[in-house]
Amino acid sequence: MSGDTFLAVDWGTTNRRAYLIDKGRVVTAGSDEMGTLSVPPGGFPDSVATLRQRNGGVPLLLAGMVGSNRGWRDAGYVAAPARLEDLASALVVPGEEVAIVPGVCRDAQGRQDVMRGEEVQLLGAVAAGSVPGDALLCQPGTHSKWALMREGAIADFTTAMTGEMFALLKGHALIGSEMVGEVDADDDFRSGVAASSEGDLLARLFGVRAASVLGRRAPGKAAAYVSGLLIGSDCRARLQPGESVYLLADGLLARLYSAAIEGVGGKAIVVDSHAAFVSGITRIWNMKP
């Protein structure tokens, strides 16, 4: 693998996003729903060949769940503190002209955590100068990642199952039938963020049912309240008042996390996560052995 042109793929479980990159600039970009869960057993070589063919036969550099033990090839984990150089020197090569970026793990003081895919964005955001080398970064989602950067490296991080918990409650809990209505950074969301200050998630969640039974919350307001309760709990466990958080997000998630971070006394600075990925993956490409 060499040359100035390559196809970078951020390949998650449900989606993948591909960037054709030439001399560090994005020529074309696109996404589809061919996440790793959509690839049939043994189907990765064909899926990659098709991607390559559509992009003029260029080499590929893949990141994300494609490198998990449920993806194409387990690319393992680099232990934190981790830098772009560490990722570049631990690339796994499952075929010709294609490599997979490893994930990052932490394992100390009785607490384990893993990430796969987020590390490229985190280190890329710092490398691009969008974020200082010492900073707290947040990537909200199904499993929200909070990373502490020190001297440009991922020094430590924590994952919270914030988005997954919302989906679980809405889909399967007794209060799920109450969780209707739009979720946005409105007064209901903010009241959930405020309620998270009690640190009593299990009781506050049941309270959604009680408020409904006693007619104390109008129909259509509970989903935003629960979202605020969960995201508020997530932010509060991670943030000191006055602290700044660089938020790798856009759209609704950026609005919700910005509101929650400010609700718990922090300051949110939104950073372009796609540009961060391109920055990180291009540097790994240029550093690879």
Added chain:
Amino acid sequence: MSGDTFLAVDWGTTNRRAYLIDKGRVVTAGSDEMGTLSVPPGGFPDSVATLRQRNGGVPLLLAGMVGSNRGWRDAGYVAAPARLEDLASALVVPGEEVAIVPGVCRDAQGRQDVMRGEEVQLLGAVAAGSVPGDALLCQPGTHSKWALMREGAIADFTTAMTGEMFALLKGHALIGSEMVGEVDADDDFRSGVAASSEGDLLARLFGVRAASVLGRRAPGKAAAYVSGLLIGSDCRARLQPGESVYLLADGLLARLYSAAIEGVGGKAIVVDSHAAFVSGITRIWNMKP
């Protein structure tokens, strides 16, 4: 309705337990799986007639979800502080020789809560002398109830969706596939209780996945750990160190909550919940107008 003999029914959503009581003593007791969810629409009169017939045509006094808006007849709620007298004077009579005990609600300082069925046990435990008139009581379960008794009344209470959350995670979460193995008050459970001290449930739950991926927790140990994490969070939110909790439970739930209460620095005293129900319902029977 009068006389010394009646059938008391603790009628929940999935089970019901009936006690034939004569002059305050249990003549026969039994339970079946005819909870309110098993009764077809409009089927309560027949279901009650059958119960009555099997028990010599005695009058009935019902408590629990049978009095909810998804049961036979909505028996409403008495506002806390609530005593046995308050329940007895608010009985709802849906048919001849049958009455339903109302639930109890609290609604102040922006926090709502409801109970239905538990109030009979709580007040019965105090009336029987098993628990002092000023005490903290816990009824663990799908929705754990924690009640503060003052001068023999239910002064305030909190419900936590502790048991429901365990079932949700095991049945539907990413970590559900890790949550295998027996749950008991063992070292894994205790390590979950200890981890709950960080007040970071959403991250500690994801940590179950990370520990498994990194080979840091043996298969078969995660279910007990998650149970400890949830029950520990529940107890910690409710208890001051050194405080005593009267636990209306038996079997596994009594063991788990006793271990968690002690793990967070409290003292657990197990009380017979069936005897408490009989004590409470007999007094309501004798007090009814």
